[in-house]
Structure formats: C-alpha cells, structure tokens
Amino acid sequence: MEWKGRRQSDNIEDRRGTSAGPGGMGRNPFGRSGIQIPMGSGRRGGGLSIGTIIFLVVVYFVLKMMGIDMLQLLGEGQMQQQSGYEQSTGTRPSSPAADEMTAFVRTVLAETEDTWNGIFQAEGETYEEPTLVLFSGQVSSACGMASSASGPFYCPGDRKVYLDTDFFQQLDQQFGASGDFAEAYVIAHEVGHHVQNLTGVLPKFNQMRQSMSEAEANQMSVRVELQADCFAGIWGKYTEQKGLLEAGDLEEALNAAHQIGDDTLQKRSQGYVVPDSFNHGTSAQRAKWFKRGFDSGKFSSCDTFSGAI
Structure with a gap:
C-alpha cells in the first residue's frame, strides 16, 4: 500500500505509557515502575532546620x-x-519503527475519514469522525477495561477505536496474516463499526440482544461483524481508485479476513469448531463480505441482515 507522504489524521489519542486505571499513576504498561521522590527523612515534620x-x-x-x-x-x-x-x-515513540507505525495508523485513519466523509456527504449527511486510541497493555474505555489480549475494538459509548499496535505483530506471527494492507483492513473494520453506530445499527443490535438467547445474539453478532467487513471492503475500493494499492494488497486483506474467521481460530486453538459460538463469521464469510464491499464500493451492497450470509 502506497501510504507514505499522504495526509495523517489528527484524531489520534496516544495513551501508550500512561496508566489505564482511574486515578494515580498505576503500573506502567511496559512493566517499569515510576521513580518516587523522597519527601523528608521519615522523622516527624520531615523539614529542614x-x-x-x-x-x-x-x-x-x-x-x-x-x-x-x-x-x-x-x-x-x-x-x-x-x-x-x-x-x-512510551509517551513519545522511542524508535524509528514506532514512529513509522504511528504514521501508518494516522494515514490509514485519514484515508477512512476521506472515504466516509465523501459517502455521507453524497447522502446529505455529516460523517462524525471517530478518535483512534493507541494503547499498550491495557486501557480504560466507556465500555470498561480491556487488555491487549482483547484485540482491537470499537466502543460505541465514547465513539473511539482502540488499538494496541502490537496486535499487528501477532497478526503476522501468530495468525499468518502479514502485510500493511492486512493491518489497514483491521483499522478499516473497526471504523466500519463506527459507521454502524452512526447509522443506528449498533444501538438497535444492543437493544435487541437484551431479549435474545446467547445463540441468537451470536448469530446477530455475526451479521454485524460481516457488515463491518463489507464496509472495510468499501474503503478498500476507494483506496484502489486513488491508485494506492500495490500488487498483492487485496490478497493480504482477504488472507487476514480468512485467518481471523471463527472456524479457523477455533481449529487453531482447540482443534474443533463450535458453530453456535461463532460471533464474527467463518473465514469464508469474512473474506466474501470484504470482497463484496471491495467489488461494489456501494453502501447498499453491505446488507448482511437480509437473507443468507
């Protein structure tokens, strides 16, 4: 993906190296303790004569x-x-690699802003751009506390995308999904959830699942996630039209979608699959809906709630 030298988004909140808990410094996510300044000698008063x-x-x-x-x-x-x-x-990136990763995330976020601003404007609507929070280890959001093990996520309560960029290393080394466009797909998918929040899909789903069984909620969750994949595909289409894609980029995104399908993840972790527990979609479904959004570039092609998926 040709991303260097392009506009970078300002909607970034960098919490790397800060406490995730409420109040106080807390434990540094990197495992380093803060330096305490001694106050007095331990005697009563503790002042100087x-x-x-x-x-x-x-x-x-x-x-x-x-x-x-x-x-x-x-x-x-x-x-x-x-x-x-x-x-x-980590308040400031301490290496060229960290600087480059931050620039990459900011650039991809800017590209999603351009895409969805244009789509919403064409419909006579205003796109409210989300904030992307970079964190390390763990983070506090309006949806509660989360750790890096949770992976990237979107919180509708504060309309923010949360990302520990170490996930990209996991995506490559553990899941076998390498490439910058695979990483960009992850960001675009979470922004897709923001689009769902703005259009009322997420609020309606959260209301409906209160009266659903666990199996029914999982089935509906799959449709929600596949639509976010389709929205990521739409962003991919607009990125292609700008001439930013390189050879193999589309395959990187499709491979990433395949590698993080519920069936593939369950086979890798436990050796068998439990379809009733799927909540993101199978590998085939995730790749299919990303490709559908990519091929059409149309919002209307991403209706995952009607008919079979």
Whole structure:
C-alpha cells in the first residue's frame, strides 16, 4: 500500500505509557515502575532546620560568585530526566519503527475519514469522525477495561477505536496474516463499526440482544461483524481508485479476513469448531463480505441482515 507522504489524521489519542486505571499513576504498561521522590527523612515534620537552610543559602552564593549557577544546573537536570522518562514510558515513540507505525495508523485513519466523509456527504449527511486510541497493555474505555489480549475494538459509548499496535505483530506471527494492507483492513473494520453506530445499527443490535438467547445474539453478532467487513471492503475500493494499492494488497486483506474467521481460530486453538459460538463469521464469510464491499464500493451492497450470509 502506497501510504507514505499522504495526509495523517489528527484524531489520534496516544495513551501508550500512561496508566489505564482511574486515578494515580498505576503500573506502567511496559512493566517499569515510576521513580518516587523522597519527601523528608521519615522523622516527624520531615523539614529542614533553620541552620541547614542558612548553610545552603551561603553555599549557593559562594558558588554563584565562582560562576556556578546551581538553579540552572538543577533545571537542566530536571528537563533531561523528564525527557528520559517520556521516552521510557512510551509517551513519545522511542524508535524509528514506532514512529513509522504511528504514521501508518494516522494515514490509514485519514484515508477512512476521506472515504466516509465523501459517502455521507453524497447522502446529505455529516460523517462524525471517530478518535483512534493507541494503547499498550491495557486501557480504560466507556465500555470498561480491556487488555491487549482483547484485540482491537470499537466502543460505541465514547465513539473511539482502540488499538494496541502490537496486535499487528501477532497478526503476522501468530495468525499468518502479514502485510500493511492486512493491518489497514483491521483499522478499516473497526471504523466500519463506527459507521454502524452512526447509522443506528449498533444501538438497535444492543437493544435487541437484551431479549435474545446467547445463540441468537451470536448469530446477530455475526451479521454485524460481516457488515463491518463489507464496509472495510468499501474503503478498500476507494483506496484502489486513488491508485494506492500495490500488487498483492487485496490478497493480504482477504488472507487476514480468512485467518481471523471463527472456524479457523477455533481449529487453531482447540482443534474443533463450535458453530453456535461463532460471533464474527467463518473465514469464508469474512473474506466474501470484504470482497463484496471491495467489488461494489456501494453502501447498499453491505446488507448482511437480509437473507443468507
């Protein structure tokens, strides 16, 4: 996929290196502990004596006369410590690879914005762009706490897509779905859920499943997920029309859709499948609906709620 040098979205919230829990610093997602500043000596009061304060003032002025500004040195040391802390916690990308991955995610998100802004505008509607949250380890959302093990997800409560980019490594190494367009498909699928939220599909589903059995809810969930795959396919079509696809890109997305089908995942993890527990669709279904959206590029072709899927 030809993505470098294109517009990058500003709708990114980078929470990597921050606490996922409410209040306090919490445990760093990278497993590093914060540095605590000692406050006092442990004795009652814990303050400095008058004599000590006078001594420090005298030392300061003596050093000042010698051309040494301790306040400036302390300030520079604090700035260096803060910069090092930001790099160690992931608040800023600490490697060229991290920089490039962030740029890739921002670019793909921008491409989805262009696609859906155009589609909604053609229908006389306004597309409300979602925010994509980058996190590491675990994250707090309006839908509750989630860990990286949950995979990428969309939360309709705050209209945000949540992504730990380490999932892309898992997609490649564990699921055998490599390639930048496979990664882009994952993002476009979650944005597809946002489109469903804006068009009323998700609110209606959440209301209906309260009166459904588990099996019925799973069946309806499959249709919801396949429509998001179809919407991702529509985005893929618009990306192709811009001339951004390279040879093999479509195959990367179709392979990714196949590798994360319910039947394939269950066979890999437990050696057999339980169709009643499917909630995303089979490998064949996921690839089929992505391809349908890609071939047509039309919103109307993604009706997964009528007839067989």
